[in-house]
Amino acid sequence: MTTAAPGAVGPLASPRPALEVTDLDVYYGRGRGRRQALSGVSLSVAPGETVGLIGETGSGKSTLARTVLGLVRAGAGSVRVAGEDVTGHGGRRWRALRRRGVVQYVFQDPLRSLDPDLTIEDSLTEPLLIQGTGRAEASARARALLDRVRLSEDLLERLPGELSGGQRQRVAVARALITGPELIILDEPVSALDSANRVQILEILKELRAGGVALLLISHDLGSVAGTADRVAVLYRGELVETGTARQVVGDPQHPYTRLLVGSAPTLRGASADRAEREALRALLHT
Amino acid sequence: MTTLSPNAAPERSPRTAPGPTDTPEDPPVLAVHDVRISDGVTDREIVHGVSFTLTPGKAVGIVGESGSGKTLTCRAVLGILPPHFEVTAGSVEITGTDITTLTPAQWTALRGTTISAVFQDPASYLNPSVKVGAQIAEVLRVKKGLKRREARHRAVALLRAVHLRDPELVYGQYPYELSGGMLQRVLIAAAVAAEPRALIADEATTALDVTVQAEILDLLAELREESGLALVVVSHDLAVVAQLCDEVLVMRQGEVVEHGPTHAVLHDPRHAYTRLLVAEHEQYGPDKFLDPEEAS
Numbered sequence: 001m002t003t004a005a006p007g008a009v010g011p012l013a014s015p016r017p018a019l020e021v022t023d024l025d026v027y028y029g030r031g032r033g034r035r036q037a038l039s040g041v042s043l044s045v046a047p048g049e050t051v052g053l054i055g056e057t058g059s060g061k062s063t064l065a066r067t068v069l070g071l072v073r074a075g076a077g078s079v080r081v082a083g084e085d086v087t088g089h090g091g092r093r094w095r096a097l098r099r100r101g102v103v104q105y106v107f108q109d110p111l112r113s114l115d116p117d118l119t120i121e122d123s124l125t126e127p128l129l130i131q132g133t134g135r136a137e138a139s140a141r142a143r144a145l146l147d148r149v150r151l152s153e154d155l156l157e158r159l160p161g162e163l164s165g166g167q168r169q170r171v172a173v174a175r176a177l178i179t180g181p182e183l184i185i186l187d188e189p190v191s192a193l194d195s196a197n198r199v200q201i202l203e204i205l206k207e208l209r210a211g212g213v214a215l216l217l218i219s220h221d222l223g224s225v226a227g228t229a230d231r232v233a234v235l236y237r238g239e240l241v242e243t244g245t246a247r248q249v250v251g252d253p254q255h256p257y258t259r260l261l262v263g264s265a266p267t268l269r270g271a272s273a274d275r276a277e278r279e280a281l282r283a284l285l286h287t
Numbered sequence: 288m289t290t291l292s293p294n295a296a297p298e299r300s301p302r303t304a305p306g307p308t309d310t311p312e313d314p315p316v317l318a319v320h321d322v323r324i325s326d327g328v329t330d331r332e333i334v335h336g337v338s339f340t341l342t343p344g345k346a347v348g349i350v351g352e353s354g355s356g357k358t359l360t361c362r363a364v365l366g367i368l369p370p371h372f373e374v375t376a377g378s379v380e381i382t383g384t385d386i387t388t389l390t391p392a393q394w395t396a397l398r399g400t401t402i403s404a405v406f407q408d409p410a411s412y413l414n415p416s417v418k419v420g421a422q423i424a425e426v427l428r429v430k431k432g433l434k435r436r437e438a439r440h441r442a443v444a445l446l447r448a449v450h451l452r453d454p455e456l457v458y459g460q461y462p463y464e465l466s467g468g469m470l471q472r473v474l475i476a477a478a479v480a481a482e483p484r485a486l487i488a489d490e491a492t493t494a495l496d497v498t499v500q501a502e503i504l505d506l507l508a509e510l511r512e513e514s515g516l517a518l519v520v521v522s523h524d525l526a527v528v529a530q531l532c533d534e535v536l537v538m539r540q541g542e543v544v545e546h547g548p549t550h551a552v553l554h555d556p557r558h559a560y561t562r563l564l565v566a567e568h569e570q571y572g573p574d575k576f577l578d579p580e581e582a583s
Binding site for chain 1 (some may be wrong): 292344352353360410452489496497498499500501502504505508509523524526527529530553563564565566568570571574575576577
């Protein structure tokens with residue numbers, strides 16, 4: 001069902017990354033109004049790897065996701081998805097790629113990725129039916145995936161509006177999985193959820209990693225990503241300022257912005273950096 | 288203290304004094320005693336008894352998810368419950384006065400000068416077509432009786448006190464010209480303009496980026512230290528509350544499931560829900576990568 005080879009596929013064992021972004025520049029607008037949103041961004045995600053992309057509002061994290069999905073054009077550099085260079089792809093080739101379901105996307109608000117008028121079963125099976133899979137097989141896969149995201153089959157006949165936010169987000173994850181993607185981009189997947197549902201989604205994401213799917217987990221909040229991601233990349237004002245394992249980035253941040261980010265994340269021990277330290281870092285970043 | 292409730296709240300164990308400001312002689316700024324809130328339409332009780340005491344300079348946190356009743360509790364304290372919600376039992380006293388005895392005029396006199404509040408979405412509490420400085424100056428003229436020029440002067444000083452980088456410039460700006468973090472600073476400046484003794488911050492940092500959230504939390508801590516402002520910090524995030532508060536209430540479905548000094552709640556959570564909140568942070572948060580030596 002998934003494209004993963006039998007047995008665990010570790011990052012080192014993989015022949016090619018599921019996502020490879022190289023020296024990416026992205027601009028919005030043209031002429032005098034042209035603004036650079038991303039500058040020289042290089043990032044790769046291996047099969048079975050989870051990379052957390054952290055950045056604040058306006059840092060360019062959503063622009064990066066949109067460029068990978070072919071919704072925004074690269075100004076320079078390249079984007080390879082599942083080994084295929086998609087940088088110069090036009091609409092037709094992108095539509096073909098999306099139909100194959102090689103890369104999937106999960107939004108913060110599942111109501112945006114689920115059609116409110118389709119039952120859960122129809123939402124889940126639609127990508128497969130478009131690919132030409134028979135209804136019975138599509139339906140069987142939908143059931144199997146609901147089980148994987150720990151939802152009952154009873155929900156198949158319901159509409160998204162009849163589900164809780166946490167249930168809807170799990171359906172959105174199941175829908176992203178149904179085409180057996182190599183890469184799933186999740187943009188703030190747990191930000192709108194309460195504690196119990198966050199834990200459940202994060203558990204499911206951990207299991208997916210074992211299945212060989214590459215995950216790009218985008219968030220403004222280091223706290224909701226640090227425990228899940230193998231590697232963390234910090235985006236600040238359109239540039240990747242730091243990349244490393246979660247342990248390196250959180251435990252020993254190098255760039256002043258990363259230090260401020262880590263020092264700002266509320267933890268159960270109180271703030272990890274004291275106020276004076278944060279104040280000094282802010283002053284440093286604003287000069 | 289007049290008790291309206293038939294039985295005294297079971298757990299109002301005295302807390303260890305967190306600092307020199309919390310002397311036993313200080314009368315509480317806010318005393319909430321077994322407050323119950325019902326929806327008058329469905330006749331259902333939504334909040335099933337909340338009690339806490341806020342002495343000058345103290346910070347109490349309320350943690351819970353949406354629908355837990357934490358915001359309704361705040362609104363009851365401020366006398367601004369939504370239509371057909373009412374306090375059906377218990378009492379709220381602000382500096383010793385039972386709020387049920389307050390007339391609308393007394394309420395107006397009390398709000399801003401004794402108790403004040405900031406909420407999640409700062410933009411919706413500002414008039415979009417009036418410059419932000421003028422809106423703070425208005426608070427000063429109405430609440431403190433300042434003349435126009437004095438009010439302006441003081442408003443600029445307040446904008447500087449909440450660490451807005453160019454207070455003179457911000458004074459003349461409209462809300463749409465400011466970021467979410469800047470607007471929340473403006474709201475805090477307006478909320479503390481009339482020097483209240485207690486500030487309720489209800490999800491005041493929820494919509495902000497983490498680094499901006501830290502700036503606002505630092506500002507609240509500073510106001511508390513410098514002016515003895517007492518805080519009620521309401522958040523869905525246990526860590527936000529832990530950072531600022533001496534005492535925590537954990538609410539779930541209208542019930543206080545845990546209540547105690549912050550360190551006790553964090554290190555020895557009794558209720559399954561509190562344990563879930565703590566476990567989430569330990570498993571998925573950045574906590575596990577931080578040097579344990581840093582823990583005090």
